[in-house]
Amino acid sequence: MAKFYDIDDIIADEEVVSVVFEKAACGVGIDPSSETDSVEVGSKVELPFWLAHELQLRQAVSMNVPTCFNQKTRLEIQADSACVDLRSRCPFFYEFGCKIAPLVGVRTIGTLLLSAFKSRYKEVLTKAHTAAFPAASKHLTILTKEETNLYEAAQSSMTAFKRWRMGGPRFQRASVLGHNSYLTGNQLNSDCSDVPLIKALQRGVRVIELDIWPNSTRDDVLVLHGRTLTTPVKLIKCLQSIKEYAFVKSPYPVIITLEDHLTRDLQDKVAKMLTQTFGEMLYYPQGECLAEFPSPESLKYRIAISTKPPKIYLESENSKDKGSSFNGEREISEESASGKETPTFNAEPEEEKNNSDPDDEDINGCVHKSAQEGAPEYKRLITIHAGKPKGSLKDALQVVVDEVRRLSLSEQALEKAASNHGTDVVRFTQKNILRVYPKGTRVTSSNYKPHIGWMHGAQMVAFNMQGHGKLLWLMQGMFRTNGECGYVKKPDFLMQRGPHNEVFNPKRTFIVKKTLKVKIYIGDGWHLDFSRTHFDSFSPPDFYTKIRIVGVPTDAAKKKTRIIDDDWAPSWDEEFEFPLTVPDLAVLRIEVREYNRSQKDDFGGQTCLPISEIKPGIRAIPLYDRNGEKLKSVKLLMQFQFV
Ligand SMILES: [Ca+2]
Ligand SMILES: [Ca+2]
Secondary structure, three states, X not given: OOOOOOHHHHHHOOXXXXXXXXXXXXXXXXXXXXXXXXXXXXXXXXXXXXXXXXXXXXXXXXXXXXXXXXXXXXXXXXXXXXXXXXXXXXXXXXXXXXXXXXXXXXXXXXXXXXXXXXXXXXXXXXXXXXXXXXXXXXXXXXXXXXXXXXXXXXXHHHHHHHHHHHHOOXXXXXXXXXXXXXXXOOOOOOEOOOHHHHHHHHOOOOEEEEEEEEOOOOOOEXXXXXXXXXXXXXXXXXXXXXXXXXXXXXXXXXXXXXXXXXXXXXXXXXXXXXXXXXXXXXXXXXXXXXXXXXXXXXXXXXXXXXXXXXXXXXXXXXXXXXXXXXXOOOOOOOOHHHOXXXXXXXXXOOOOOOOOOHHHOOOOOOOOOOOOOOOHHHHHOEEEEEOOOOOOHHHHOOOOOOOXXXXXXXXXXXXXXXXXXXXXXXXXXXXXXXXXXXXXXXXOOOOOOOHHHHHOOOOEEEEOOOOOOHHHHHHHHHHOOHHHOOOOEOOHHHOOXXXXXXXXXXXXXXXXXXXXXXXXXXXXXXXXXXXXXXXXXXXXXXXXXXXXXXXXXXXXXXXXXXXXXXXXXXXXXXXEEXXXXXXXXXXXXXXXXXXXXXXXXXXXXXXXXXXXXXXXXXXXXXXXXXXXXXXXXXXXXXXXXXX
16 A cells, blocks of 8 residues: 555556456456456456555555566666666656565565666766766656655755855855754752753754852752752863764854853963863864854864953052952843842852853953963853843844854843844844843743844844743754754845845845745644544544744734544645745744644644745654654645645
8 A cells, every 4th residue: 555645656656566366357458359247267468566465455456566676677787877768767766666575576676776876876976976967867857756865965965055155155154044952941949951852953053051050069060050059060061972972963163152150360260171071173263262153164163152241450460359250340230120039058158149041241352461361261262242232222233243242132122222223233233143032930941032142143043942841842943954964044134235235124024025825725644643542431522633833023924723623634625825925934833733622732743844845745744742852653634735
């Protein structure tokens, strides 16, 4: 039987094979030229594979080896496999071979398939990566369906790779949307071990945030989350885990952002830990200032540090004795207004009245005087300088030309900035790095809408990775693209400037660029992944599907299918249309729910597909659970069209 969702498999089943009838068959009318409707014993007839297979199971016919696997083809493949026109012999050469081999009892078919594939695959890859278009299209005509798919995949990854390189050499131009991690689940009371950090890296998270504090004896450095009641873990342990797991999922650079509450000698200690743990992996600029950031491609397998550089001391070093951090004057930051908790880490109850994000403190740009002595080694290791210059937020957004800066804004601060001077934010992110973090009051690890950050070009949208729910799904959907490498290229329009220095204005109203038509046929697989009573105790489930567009406000849309009562494999056959003004920033969010009359509806699976990644056609879409793990069998059969 052909696989239900696989169109190719269904077509492969239509391949014709020749069979010999072992029994006489009456009333079948296979041969229109024959006078009777019957087929004699011993007649040789060509039948589609699916029919021949069924008849052979009933011992009515015996199948012959199809010509595409005969001796002649074998010899040709042996001689020069890459030049054999397999498509004309059987477009589903491999799939069909696998199906037929056990039925005709010829074991060597397996060996033939393997050797043909191995030798031809190399040629396919070489051609896909190097050939000029006319030569390639000629080569394409002799490839089987599977080989064509491989060829196209190889070519599109090559094109993507080239485009990526062209995006360089600067980080800002390559314009990544980083993927950020907070340390633990519930920020107030979960254990701050390095396990969540490892999990985040295994998922491809590229930005790791560490909140570092002195221990009670002030001779070691601890990582503590969110300045709240978490159990601390030694910094060295976190660094070792980062080293071990940084590149298990993606080779692209990991950025560690430090929230530093340390004394100078401890900063020196951190510098030693960083250089000793990471060695060559650690990337830092040779000069003192980083005017442009290298592309992620050139920083493969490297780790970079981002934090606020230590204060510049023009006066005596004992300007503050053993304070936990060097807070000079500071501003009332956006964040302190948001009510972030004062630190309650009991190792140092006496001080640390600073309840602002340390990133928000002012720095004096890239000034390096000889008097500057604040942990020079440590300072040298900082690749991306964080900090907010004096003055208003609008001033902070004015681009400084000589240095890449990272500015951190809370979600509310960004919302405010976006409504007052959105284009300044976009302009800032063309050159600098903007990080957005959840407001301090989100103590239960809930999340906020990532789109407001993405729309304004923010590269690091910090998320509580342990918080579940639809906003995290959006984030996961976004980063499931681009080979799950943890970096997604910003749409070009966010990087462009007009002749009068104008940039993309997220508040403008746009015209509809294209319309996405989504047809949802059926869903299946729940009976394999869930128990019989998981949804309703006494009857089959009642599924419906919610389809949303999340993107710029004008594109936002909500649709849903009708509820299909009592059916494990619902068939909706409904079509929806979504006009899109900024398709590059839109994500299609799909969620299946199970209707319940008296209680809350159940969750039946979800996925988020960035519109830019949707290929038109009929697709079997796998669904994911609440945590973003793929469900084994649950799929929706859908059709996508752009008009
Ligand atoms: Ca039911
Ligand atoms: Ca129900």
